Amino acid sequence: MNRTTLIVVAIVAALFAVSWIAHAVSMSGQKDNVVDAFMLTMAAFLTLAIFSFLYRDNPFYKFAEHLFVGVSAAFWMCQGFWSTIVGNLIPRLSEGLSGFFQVPYQASSWNFAYWIPVILGLMLLMRLTKDYGWLSRWPLALIVGTTAGLNFVRYLRSDFIVQVSATFMPLLSNESHPWEGFGAFLSNLNLAATGQLVTIVANWVIFLGVICGIIYFFFSKEHTGIFGRASRVGIWILMITFGAGFGYTVMGRISLLVGRITFLFKDWLQIIS
Amino acid sequence: MKYKILIVGMVLLFGLSSVWAQSEPEESDSVVIDSAELFPAPVSDIKLSDKPNDHGHAVVVTWEPSADDGGGKNNVVQYEIYWSTSFDGPFDTAGVVPSGTREFEHVGSKDPDDPKYIPDNTDLFYQIDVVTADPLIRTTSGTEGPVQCSGQWYNTGRTPVLIAVLIFGLLTAVFVTSARKGRKLYVRPIGGIEAVDDAIGRATEMGRPILYVLGLGSAADVATIASFTILGRVAKRVAEYQTELIVPTYDPIVMSVAQEVVKSAYYDAGRPEDYKEDIVHFVTQSQFAYVAAVNGTMLRELPATNVYMGKFFAESLLLAETGSLAGSIQISGTDEIAQIPFFIVACDYTLIGEELYAASAYLGREPKLLGSLKAQDWAKAAVVILAIIGLIAANLGWDSFTNLFQVVD
Amino acid sequence: MRRQIPFALVFIFGFFMIFQFFVPHETSEFFYEFLLDWIIVIGIFALALGIWSLFKVSVEKIKLGKEGAQYSYVTLVGLFLMMAFGFTQKTGEGWGLYFLWIVLCGACIVALMRLRASASAGSKRMWGMMALGLLIGAVLVAIFDDAWAFYFYTQEGLSNSMFRDFFDYIMMPILATMFALLAFYIASAAYRAFRARNLLASLLLLAALLVMSRFNPFLPGAEYxxxxxxxxxxxxxxxxxxxxxxxxxLGIVGTALKVILGIERGYMGKG
Structure with missing residues (x-):
């Protein structure tokens, strides 16, 4: 650490202490005011530490990052242990263990089957040994096989059959705007969202858009000639969609920033109420 | 004081007189006769059947509505359906539906301890009450039954999916076999794929590592499985060039699989001695903690190339922008549609949706993997043809064709 | 044999899942639910592997004295603190010597790390003695202090207030701030898109601008x-x-089918 870093760290530490003491004093009379004031100051410090990354990588960011990694890894470990293992597995596994962890035992004639994932889980832990590491592939195979089968039929239905049938749509008329003949169509040329022309144009754009988009995703045929042109229209429509998606997200992201700034100024500095 | 008593007395008298004036006609006999006439006509033609295509424990009840529902006295508000395991009752509420309805699915629980449990293969009896705005004015139908419910062994509503499974399976088998026999398959150039090999060469020249991010998916996500194949290819080239590889992971099972993949890639490249278990390491299973750590790695290790392949969520832009600021060449691929725009903007090459799967087949460098790509293309051609036929069908009102694609649950 | 069994398992379970999709009967549903439960349980065991990997990488960094190794202590201490909060519970009114126990354990971990990293026999002995002393102290506090206890489970789940505080005041602020950084990143990404000079990038940018300005009432022709x-x-x-x-x-379906049929084996390694 060079001199400048030391000075900056010292100033930040001093500010931290001031904030801690100030909050503890303002909360005096409340239970655990010293701990609460420390935690609130810590939250503000960590918020600023993460924001400092916008300037560049620095010791404060590194501290917040490493702390976050350690704390969150342990958090999920504890959650998983208490809610899944103790909350759901142990009550089905054995009466003795349920008694030890003070959870109600759920008797069932199929409870023995819950020993299988325990054995598979232990096989997974065999990775840590040199000679029996290959055993860990069995539980992995179970997971990959089961989910591959599940995804295979699930996506064939939701992303293929359902989407294909959604493309079947009338291009000249629909239930709310039955086809009234060319005369009526031409005499009613307006761009109102409810007009027949708008509906028809929209249906054509969707239909051709889907076809061109699919053609872009053809891999085993050269994209030349008409096929190439359709594929090019396909990528244009894809890009318009990605642009729209980008624009759509901007507002949501900015509101998140507003939320953090509110925390700093309202909860920590108490400048705004 | 006197005035006060006088006023209170007058108010009381006034109030009492108005109450008496209102209550008087209600006591007359004619009202009783009216309310008897208010009782609605009962439902007719109650039909009971087992709910099809399910695991059992459910009955479908249909009926012809009361004559006073939408006509006659027009005072029906709702129907209340009751059920029992015996003809004589007692009957429990199965459900309530608004007037105008003529069908009710009584779906129960399969757990015998659940109060909503409906037993399979047991006689069940039903009654339907026609109810008016006044819950006391109602007409009960006769008891209907028995009916029994049971689970089915085949879901007929999913036949279109079964046909699709068979056709797709057959297409894959045909093209994989023909690829195995040595038939050459053309695959169109995909920008990101060509870039992978160049990027590894660049990292070697610069003496900097390659960062491979598998995303937030679990080993259950097919995008992650596709990413494993690409990782295998990258790891093999990295081992050959003796470049450094960093693979931080979010999911411990993904970590285990990735370790297997990288290890065997190093063996294949003939450099098992260079393999270290820490190349693929676990960070944490918290989305933003993972991002914070990977961002830190990008700025401290300064990788020449960052590869993002798999499932990504809100963190996609945080990763890709940081990598871009650090000056790394970036190649990305995901099937999360909402994240593709951010990758396109911040990365040098982006594999869009299905291109990720195509890249995995392509980089696997095995002809049989490409065989299935051909099957996918045929399926897409089928989509285009079906869409055109479907379009004509929808315009001409051929419902029998469009109905073929209706998947019922 | 070692290679074949996993692929056989993939095939059997993959095929079963396809099969059960078409069979609504209770028996098929029963096995389906069992399988999904198993996967969740195996996932928790895998988490132990993950924690071990994180621990090992941090220790390795300290041992090799890599740049920024001191931050690995932060990770390890954070990991230990949250674990300790997750597995202990206040039993009485006050915390007693709980925080002393936490400090002793944390210091013991640091001493053990120093022990691993130290090169000379003298410093090894010093850190070893210190770690042992701290460990004995921690064990004594754990035995004789009645204000708190190991292992707890209540109907509401984890109820150590320190565990919740760490979640609310350490994890949440960092998480929310990381998320909030996206506002800056999306602005910088938009700037990057502005500079792109080809047709595809321009289409993307135009569409983005149009959608971004949809809520802006000050633009001329805002309605249009x-x-x-x-x-x-x-x-x-x-x-x-x-x-x-x-x-x-189709990509998912094709890849999943290749996995089930054993055509795609890249995910399983060889060795």
């Missing part, structure tokens, strides 16, 4: 901008989304 962006979201966007979804669906 809103209408145009709505049309963009409902028509071309819908078409492209459908094309991408069909493509992705």
């Amino acid at each position: 901008v809103a209408k145009a962006s709505n049309w963009l979201m409902n028509v071309p966007n819908m078409a492209a989304q459908r094309a991408i979804v069909i493509g992705i669906g």
